[in-house]
Amino acid sequence: MAERIYTAPPATGIPVRGKTLPDVLYEALARYKNPAFLNQPVGPGRWEPISLHDFAEQAEALALGLHAVGLERGAHVAFYMESDAHFCLADMACLIGGLVDVPIYLTHAPEAIHYVIEHAEARALVVSNQELLGRMIPLLHDLPGVQAVVVADASGVKRDRVVGRPLYTFTQLIAEGRRRRAADPEAIARLRAQIQPGDLATIIYTSGTTGRPKGVMLSHENISFNALTAFSGIKNYRSGPDGEVALSFLPLTHVFARTLFYGYLYHATSVYFTTPDALREALQQVRPTAFATVPRALEKIYGALVERAATMPGMKGQIFRWALELARRYELGRKPRGLYRLQLAVADRLVYRKWREAMGGRIAFIIAGGAALSAELANIFGAAQIPILQGYGLTETSPVITYNRLELNRAGTVGVPIPGVEVKIAEDGEILTRGPHVMQGYYKDPERTREVIDEEGWFHTGDIGYFTEEGFLVITDRKKDLFKLSTGKYVMPQPLEQRLTADPLIDQALVVGPGYKFTAALIFPDEDALRRLAARLGLNANQPLETLVREPKILEAYQQIVDHANEGMDPWATIKRFLLVPEQLSIAGGTLTPTLKVRRSVLYKRYEAQIRALYEGTTTETETHAAKTFES
Structure with missing residues (x-):
């Protein structure tokens, strides 16, 4: 019997093809004006807004500035940056300029950083600030391919060269780009005309649990298709400055947060940047309607609830424990009825609404990815009307393959495929996927590319799983584990x-x-x-x-x-x-x-x-x- 191929159920989104990542920006500009599109942290509880228009204008100028210092179309640019507005600006500048950015995890060991920069043949390095520049200086002695260094926040930087290379600031390059654009108003249009959906946009080196990192080559369309198609499946998503408010604290070096950003960009969603350490305070200050997280953060929140239930004295403690037990009985996809429905309503007024208030009080949905989320947690948060949309994907798939929708959500699963994506289960239980989300290959490694993408275009994920009778994907383990x-x-x-x-x-x-x-x-x-x-x-x-x-x-x-x-x-x-x-x-x-x-x-x-x-x-x-x- 032929293997069954699973695709998106009806009315769960539409496939969006043929767009470059700058197209995502310019289509948003044509539809929306958002005076607080990106919000850059400038101190505890304080953010500095950047309008959508200013973001586009600065990205264009920076693109021309990067060309001015000798970076030609197709050149590779390494990023060693914090996950904030500066990263997004540098990224869009590279995309507009036809440059390929190579983000590097800040947590990588020096040996791994050196390997990535050298293997990717990066001709320039962009860092966020003086501190990160200081970390990179020892490595630059042995990286002759890096011809220029750029720093986003020049505070405290008093030099104009570093290890024999010119050091530029964002301010300098943006100023130079503005001069070039004024002298040649068609410069940006010519750059945009050269960009094709199939062009290489970025090389993301997977951290991996074993061996050296692999450079995953993703095209403009790999990522734009994935972001816009996935977002199209979120019903009633509110676009523009009066719509959703997103909190971003995951690393933009990882494809999960990066693809989400392009989705936010397309919808001109207001994005506030913070860090995992400041998340608790930021939830109260920003009061987001949406954010993405890894399951471990949700497990920590749940752990705090369990501890509170164990230690809260008196009648309040009894009510809290009663509400927690009610939530543990909840099952996503099954409507509560009778007495249980009434009990949940009472628990909501007494307990669950306080959980929501602790997250800012406005959460419409939370997107979870990167690892498995227990069914118990998904059900408990669901009982408290905090929807968690768990998804599944890999760097090699840009990343989303499947995810749970607001109206189609089952605990213990990673949802159903996004439109335009095919998924099947091999005879040995391995999950295979095919579609415009699959990478171009591993950089300078055709042999390993052939190992994971077969002749029919199926990408072999290395994960083991199965589909439920309802068509939801369940991940059981890594094949190699x-x-x-x-x-x-x-x-x-x-x-x-x-x-x-x-x-x-x-x-x-x-x-x-x-x-x-x-x-x-x-x-x-x-x-x-x-x-x-x-x-x-x-x-x-x-x-x-x-x-x-x-x-x-x-x-x-x-x-x-x-x-x-x-x-x-x-x-x-x-x-x-x-x-x-x-x-x-x-x-x-x-x-x-x-x-x-x-x-x-x-x-x-x-x-x-x-x-x-x-x-x-x-x-x-x-x-x-x-x-x-x-x-x-």
Whole structure:
């Protein structure tokens, strides 16, 4: 029987083809005037607005300024920038000027940054400010291909050369671009006329969980199709200055936030930039109607709710716990009826509206991507009338393949395909996709490109999943993450890890077991939550973390979490033994990717002895106390 190909259901958007990314800007300009299109942070709780018209005018001038310093059409420009209005301005200037930008994660190690700049053959480097310039100076000594450096915010910059190269500021280049445009009013029109939808727009180097980064080549149409088609499926989206208000705190170096920005641009949506650390305050100050996030941030919010439920005293505490239990029973896609519907209405007045107020009180929807979101969280937020639209995609797919719509939303799934995209499940369970969203290939790596894009144009995602009877896609694991026990049984670690990290006491988890006879786990506790638990249990909460994770009462609490995670799993996949590791994983430490995914190969190597001890039983004194064995 032929493999079934899944496409977008009726009335879930329209495919938008044939546009360059500057087209997105100029079509917005023709329709809207937004005096506060981009809002750049200038201090705690303060933003400086940039109008849509000024954004376009500055981007044009900067494009001409970049050409003035010797960057010709097709040249590659590396970005080492904060995720703010300056990034967006530099990006649009490159797009208008026919330049290819190469964003670099600020969290990359120096060796990875050097590799990306050299491999991408970048001829110029754009940095945000003096601080980031200082980080790059040591690397520039060994990057002869970089012929010019540009700094966006010149505050504190007093030089005009850096490591033998000319140093320009945005102010200088914009001024030069304005002079050129005044002398040649048709200059921008000629640049725009040269840009084609199939032209290379950007090279985004995937962080990856193993090996060196791969340069994903995305065209103008790859991204414009993806952004505009995905946005077309959001019913009742309000465009223009009186419409939606977006808060942006995810890295624009990642395609998820970048594609979202072009969608906001097309609709002239007001965008406020902030950082993950300032998110809580920004939600109250900006009161956004929409924002995008990774599931980990939502898990933190949920963890705070669970802790509050556990510690709130008296009648208020009882009501809060009652409302939380009601929310846990909610099921997206199924209308509440009878007594349950009335109970939800009461809980909304007493509790849920306060949750919404904590997020600014105006949230119309939250877009979640980058990792799996637990069904429990999606349902709980849904009960509180905070819609979470979880989606799925990769850098190589620009990125959206599927996402849940406001009117078509199922917890535990990543939604249905966007229009113009095809998806099918291979015989081994791998998810394949085909359409105008699929990348042009990996830069200077045709062999790896052929490995992932077959002769029929299907991109092999490397993810395992299936479609429900209703046509919603469910991701079960990464193909390369599946492992085989010595018993011959296969284990999918991600569902277990997702259940574990949904608990506020757990920051990260690694499920292990390849080649062994049972499944085990390394659990990295959330230190703050753990210390609060210790205080509630009457323990010394200030003792060293290494000592705290050995406390029997603490181990018993984590046993309950593991027991809960094991519920409903295949017997061979349940966690039989775990180790509490008193350390925090981080991007800077190389144990997490920039999108907060666990680097499995790094952890397997770093904690090789601890993992082996879990199975051999020859633990050290610390590990003996910190490990807990579970019988089948």
